[in-house]
Amino acid sequence: xxxxxxxxxxxxxxxxxxxxxxxxQDGGIITTLFAYALEEGIIDGAIVAGPSDEPWKPEPxxxxxxxxxxxxxxxxxxxxxxxYLIKEATRSYGLDRxxxxxxxxxxxxxxKAQVYPIGMRDVDDKIALALGIYCMENLSYQALxxxxxxHCNQKMESVKKMxxxxxxxxxxxxxxAVSQMPLxxxxxxxxxxxHVCLDYVANLADISSGSVGSPDGWSTVFVRxxxxxxxxxxxxxxxxxxTQPMDQVKPGLDLVxxxxxxxITKNQKHVDERKTIGLKADGTPKGLRNxxxxx
Amino acid sequence: MADKISIGELHLSGCTGCLVTIxxxxxxxxxxxxxxxxxxxxxxxxxxxxxxxxxxCLVEGSCCLNDELSVEELKEARAKSKVLVAYGACAxxxxxxxxxxxxxxxxxxxxxxxxxxxxxDVDLYIPSxxxxxxxxxxxxxxxxxxxKGNDEQKQLATAYLTPLMQLAQRGNEACGCDxxxxxxxxxxxxxCGTCAGTCPVRAVTMEYGKPNVNRDQCIKCGACYSQCPRSxxxxxxxxxxxxxxxxxxxxxx
Ligand SMILES: Cc1cc2nc3c(=O)[nH]c(=O)nc-3n(C[C@H](O)[C@H](O)[C@H](O)COP(=O)(O)OP(=O)(O)OC[C@H]3O[C@@H](n4cnc5c(N)ncnc54)[C@H](O)[C@@H]3O)c2cc1C
Ligand code: SF4
Ligand code: SF4
Ligand code: SF4
Numbered sequence: 001x002x003x004x005x006x007x008x009x010x011x012x013x014x015x016x017x018x019x020x021x022x023x024x025q026d027g028g029i030i031t032t033l034f035a036y037a038l039e040e041g042i043i044d045g046a047i048v049a050g051p052s053d054e055p056w057k058p059e060p061x062x063x064x065x066x067x068x069x070x071x072x073x074x075x076x077x078x079x080x081x082x083x084y085l086i087k088e089a090t091r092s093y094g095l096d097r098x099x100x101x102x103x104x105x106x107x108x109x110x111x112k113a114q115v116y117p118i119g120m121r122d123v124d125d126k127i128a129l130a131l132g133i134y135c136m137e138n139l140s141y142q143a144l145x146x147x148x149x150x151h152c153n154q155k156m157e158s159v160k161k162m163x164x165x166x167x168x169x170x171x172x173x174x175x176x177a178v179s180q181m182p183l184x185x186x187x188x189x190x191x192x193x194x195h196v197c198l199d200y201v202a203n204l205a206d207i208s209s210g211s212v213g214s215p216d217g218w219s220t221v222f223v224r225x226x227x228x229x230x231x232x233x234x235x236x237x238x239x240x241x242x243t244q245p246m247d248q249v250k251p252g253l254d255l256v257x258x259x260x261x262x263x264i265t266k267n268q269k270h271v272d273e274r275k276t277i278g279l280k281a282d283g284t285p286k287g288l289r290n291x292x293x294x295x
Numbered sequence: 296m297a298d299k300i301s302i303g304e305l306h307l308s309g310c311t312g313c314l315v316t317i318x319x320x321x322x323x324x325x326x327x328x329x330x331x332x333x334x335x336x337x338x339x340x341x342x343x344x345x346x347x348x349x350x351x352c353l354v355e356g357s358c359c360l361n362d363e364l365s366v367e368e369l370k371e372a373r374a375k376s377k378v379l380v381a382y383g384a385c386a387x388x389x390x391x392x393x394x395x396x397x398x399x400x401x402x403x404x405x406x407x408x409x410x411x412x413x414x415x416d417v418d419l420y421i422p423s424x425x426x427x428x429x430x431x432x433x434x435x436x437x438x439x440x441x442x443k444g445n446d447e448q449k450q451l452a453t454a455y456l457t458p459l460m461q462l463a464q465r466g467n468e469a470c471g472c473d474x475x476x477x478x479x480x481x482x483x484x485x486x487c488g489t490c491a492g493t494c495p496v497r498a499v500t501m502e503y504g505k506p507n508v509n510r511d512q513c514i515k516c517g518a519c520y521s522q523c524p525r526s527x528x529x530x531x532x533x534x535x536x537x538x539x540x541x542x543x544x545x546x547x548x
Contacts (some may be wrong), residue, residue, distance in 0.1 A: 105487055
């Protein structure tokens, strides 16, 4: 499969809802689509990364109103185990149509839960909308803290927004300060599990979105599945997005493709290297487990 | 119908939850029985006393070594079935029967319960306690395609069933600790939360994005590990999720 996965269309887009774009990370694609799907009864609720007691530490939550979606908008560059609510959403919350957002590996987990519902009773046909966000790598909360507090010299609780782009990790504070650090210094903090990840743009989502490829404040959107197509067309018809053709925006799809290729090539190499990480007594290679080959 | 496959359920030391799970497919069960499979052997559902020849045998429950009949029936089922499935966590991993140490009310001497693979060779695992109705349905449809389908369908069914067959090769012990041994220790966990979401007894919580297992609570069902996308992930099957789910849905209509 292509590094960008299967998709029906790629568009540069931005939400027309100012309440959303004020809070969202990029073009507000995810929050707008969930709000639309709630309104239309396509979903009864969505699993998103909600706020928690600690600054910038997300806590998965089931949002059933636009206000809750808004409270969870924006990116937290640390792990939010959204899948832990997937069965719960159909049980305690009683949802028949579940929306879920996740980074590519989480969308992979959603599809595995549907195709191989081993411990996921009555979940497979209740996933009504799986939205993906692009992801190069993710950080543990402690790693994020080290980056913000040690490298960028800002207190976690004073940060208004964090952003990754143009080779830098940027922190904006409530009082207007801007601190940056080069992205390449972040790599040593990345959680090890990300080094075997072979998906950049959430290939298995119904619709996936990220900032890369589009101008600031806009998002690059891949509409992928039949379900995704129907939802996207509906949201467009309702006037929820302004759009530009992908081939007319800068830096465009080529950059998305370049980054996806880089990530996948690098990580594939890592997966291959794991095969021969050590040597047995007789000198033959001793390897680590490859999750893509067998359990 | 001649082109149906035959399926049976051999009931060993289990709670019947797995059997009930088959029925939890509701009208889907009738569809399976109408078009794809004859149920040739099953406790209370089929009036057959002795283990017959069958294509697929689902074995529920672990095997009590102190119960001669269980051992004999299991061996007989192995000899008479093309595909033997450890159906549910007790058969695959022992599950709660791992905690048996005798002293039951009417059979005090029954105290040694082992996963069935300690007695016979097993072809395929369907873990979890209980397994999910949809997973049994998917395996039944895929087994049908494997045995009765055209070349393309055989290929799909093989790809689909392979990881479940590999689980049977992997071993007969599983608990939440496997997340530690085979996922986190191996540098593979990325904190998706699936393990915590899937655990039937809520023994797994997510602490700062990584799973923490309450080992006293874990019943050794193996669901968390087999559902984890980093225990195994087959791109050829999962990348075609729309087609596969469509095919299964189509088959059940
Ligand atoms: C770890 C990480 C790495 C990323 N890397 C890239 C990248 O390399 N290139 C790129 O273009 N984009 C990347 N993104 C995606 C980008 O930051 C935005 O999330 C995306 O563009 C969506 O913006 P939006 O305005 O459409 O969504 P919004 O309307 O702001 O909604 C974002 C949604 O994502 C959820 N969310 C927030 N944080 C997390 C999280 N940690 N885990 C799961 N869900 C979460 C929120 O709850 C919300 O529902 C990354 C995101 C994360 C979390
Ligand atoms: S890089 Fe891959 S494994 Fe890591 S968080 Fe992102 S999608 Fe998940
Ligand atoms: S399911 Fe696997 S990858 Fe996901 S959090 Fe649990 S152990 Fe980690
Ligand atoms: S932690 Fe839960 S899901 Fe995992 S084996 Fe134990 S009981 Fe089963």
